[in-house]
Amino acid sequence: MMRIVVTGANGFIGRKLVRALLDQPSLSGADGAPVPLSDLRLFDVVPPEVPAGAADGPVTVRCMAGDLSDPAALGAVMNGGVDVVFHLAAVVSAQAEEDFGLGMRVNFDATRALLDACRQSAPDGAARLVFTSSVAVFGGDLPEVVRDDTAPVPQSSYGVQKAMGELLVQDYARRGFVDGRTVRLPTIVVRPGPPNKAASTFASSIIREPLNGEDAVCPVPAETGLFVSSPRRIVANLIQAATLPAARFGRDRTVMLPGLSVTVAEMIKALRAEAGDGAVARIRFQDDPRVRAIVASWPARFETARATALGFQADASFAEVIRAFVEDEMGAPHKDPVS
Amino acid sequence: MMRIVVTGANGFIGRKLVRALLDQPSLSGADGAPVPLSDLRLFDVVPPEVPAGAADGPVTVRCMAGDLSDPAALGAVMNGGVDVVFHLAAVVSAQAEEDFGLGMRVNFDATRALLDACRQSAPDGAARLVFTSSVAVFGGDLPEVVRDDTAPVPQSSYGVQKAMGELLVQDYARRGFVDGRTVRLPTIVVRPGPPNKAASTFASSIIREPLNGEDAVCPVPAETGLFVSSPRRIVANLIQAATLPAARFGRDRTVMLPGLSVTVAEMIKALRAEAGDGAVARIRFQDDPRVRAIVASWPARFETARATALGFQADASFAEVIRAFVEDEMGAPHKDPVS
CATH class of the missing domain: 3.40.50.720 (NAD(P)-binding Rossmann-like Domain)
Structure with missing residues (x-):
């Protein structure tokens, strides 16, 4: 019980x-x-x-x-x-x-x-x-x-x-x-639903919106790093x-917890591999100094040796992060045996 | 005002x-x-x-x-x-x-x-x-x-x-x-007055009691490190x-705060220089496994770069720590210009 x-x-x-x-x-x-x-x-x-x-x-x-x-x-x-x-x-x-x-x-x-x-x-x-x-x-x-x-x-x-x-x-x-x-x-990506007011919301938007055939704005430079799960x-x-x-x-x-250290450029590269050039073309870079400053203040690289020793796991790649979203939120069949 | x-x-x-x-x-x-x-x-x-x-x-x-x-x-x-x-x-x-x-x-x-x-x-x-x-x-x-x-x-x-x-x-x-x-x-040494129940009390006792012509027991090995002020x-x-x-x-x-990293042996050496062999002869080592374990768990070495940059100061030597006690608590005249 x-x-x-x-x-x-x-x-x-x-x-x-x-x-x-x-x-x-x-x-x-x-x-x-x-x-x-x-x-x-x-x-x-x-x-x-x-x-x-x-x-x-x-x-x-x-x-x-x-x-x-x-x-x-x-x-x-x-x-x-x-x-x-x-x-x-x-x-x-x-x-x-x-x-x-x-x-x-x-x-x-x-x-x-x-x-x-x-x-x-x-x-x-x-x-x-x-x-x-x-x-x-x-x-x-x-x-x-x-x-x-x-x-x-x-x-x-x-x-x-x-x-x-x-x-x-x-x-x-x-x-x-x-x-x-x-x-x-870590920062949770990809969240379902509409964008919210969190400074991190773009990290989900630039993947979620193009997959749904919608436009997305990226307010930070492509080299910006994030620690995601x-x-x-x-x-x-x-x-x-x-x-x-x-x-x-x-x-x-x-x-x-362990996570993936990725740049926005790496996230977009993975999106291109999963969903093609058309999806990536939906993303427009438009600098927002306020969001850029907040996101730049977050640590993007972690050494999580303890978590790994305790059996906690990170996504294997950002491609896996995208596929998890497609399967869990867009109705695609579950293909990933680790889920 | x-x-x-x-x-x-x-x-x-x-x-x-x-x-x-x-x-x-x-x-x-x-x-x-x-x-x-x-x-x-x-x-x-x-x-x-x-x-x-x-x-x-x-x-x-x-x-x-x-x-x-x-x-x-x-x-x-x-x-x-x-x-x-x-x-x-x-x-x-x-x-x-x-x-x-x-x-x-x-x-x-x-x-x-x-x-x-x-x-x-x-x-x-x-x-x-x-x-x-x-x-x-x-x-x-x-x-x-x-x-x-x-x-x-x-x-x-x-x-x-x-x-x-x-x-x-x-x-x-x-x-x-x-x-x-x-x-x-840091650990404050030398405290005036009688020993108390703190595990660190010996660090004051082994200086204070000999200076007062009394016996003191040291419950930890001479190589034990402390961070003191x-x-x-x-x-x-x-x-x-x-x-x-x-x-x-x-x-x-x-x-x-900055402090002095000292071993018990270094503290006793400074006592010998300040108060002679007779004072040191008052100290008897008698292992107390409980106190030894607690004291050994305390960090004894610190790098306090920030405090130093902000103008905080450590005692220059353990001899200075002893002299401060003698002057402030034993009625000796203040000789140290830094006080």
Whole structure:
């Protein structure tokens, strides 16, 4: 019997994770043997919908809406106990910068409340919690290649709140309160749907729009570097984070996930190989100094030796990233055996 | 007119800092010019005493006792506005490990409340706050030499709480809420008074007791390394942290203070040169595996290039550390022109 809570279940990654959990409804238990999912609770600020087909399946799926920093909402989602929490809920970077109090409350205080609730729910410290952090913890005067032991010096409130959450997870795990694990996520490409206000939105647009026969604008130079991961790899790595034996993490519960270091030029080259010159012709370069400055401040190269040693995986190539999008979001048949 | 608050004013460093502030009662203002101290508020859990002679001096000294995480106590200490806060108050390492909730409340929540109070008190963000952090933020699989860009992976709740406080100071400063500055302190040697329960207490005992004609036990091998600073240097560096122009910190408000990397053998050699064979004969080595393990886990070598560039200073030699103790705590005349 495995009880799972997903916060931020209505988000883009939350939905994909829920789908993956329902498609193969078991996770490793404390002894490493697979345990069937019995109870899946989906939590978000807006009520998540029960995924298609889930109502007839073997897993009890419950959907709940609320504010995690509200003790009543937190109590409801923890009711019945919990074995694994995927904590994806967050106020995004731009919003946390705009509203400092909101970011602190959701990104930090709610994480702390959730850790305390896990501790209360499983006084033996066995509740596993996967916390999603971000490359946004890094900033300032960075080395050319960010390593596992590079100090986070966040240049955004979002990055600060995530870095504080990492530290809480580290301490709750070290003390045996909660079996917490933090993964820092690369930039996720290719996102489905329309462009959003994130500075990184172009990295999905320049692939997604041409594949859909639409025009796209690239606001940064072709030599701009990014550190990316497909949604498919992110979901697989979240499940890996939840199922790794605790001892494997050693004295550090934070792991920078592996990704692909690519330039915009390399992304476009891969698009040409996958979809031809016509697709690439849809991309127009139009410099946006504001976006260029933000993107240039992000670290683009990482050495993620620890994650690799722990079995986390990156996409093999940017071609694979494009194919994952085509298969998962454009209705093409799944050809990739690693999915 | 300069209004200063010192939290933890009753502690060993707090008292020395207050003495130094009263001895030369001015600090640099926003434009770098010296501003006379007008108002000094001393805060601690137990009521601080007005320092000798202060009642007749030009500075109004007020003493207050309470719990900083209590809004009423915080309101009282901030009443009248503030220009500079030295935030030294903390639950020490062993206590924060023993009582997790107390450590979180005092070391983290009260720091957050204090930052919010500074922000409210000076909405232009001009209030300066010096936060004292610690080498305890470092731990886990450390490189041989800890650098300014080495990631903190704390192995104690105290270290986690201090690292979270650093992040808050970083964000409040970046956003222009509070002009915060964090200094990470080396191990402070030589402390006056009797030994305490800290694992590092021997580092003071093996100097202090022989100088006082008493026996001392050294629980670690002679080759054990430590990263130390005299109290005198700590106080000078706290004042340096408070008076540096904000722009000098660049995008990182946390500075690891410089110190001396010494072995126990080097400390004893300096004691022999200062106080002779008779003093050294008072030290007996008696292995304590528990203390040895804790001390061995501490980083002993640091490269503190940033602090040096910002004008922070280390003791020139361990002989200078011993002489500072003799002069400041044993009533010997001040001979050292750098004091």
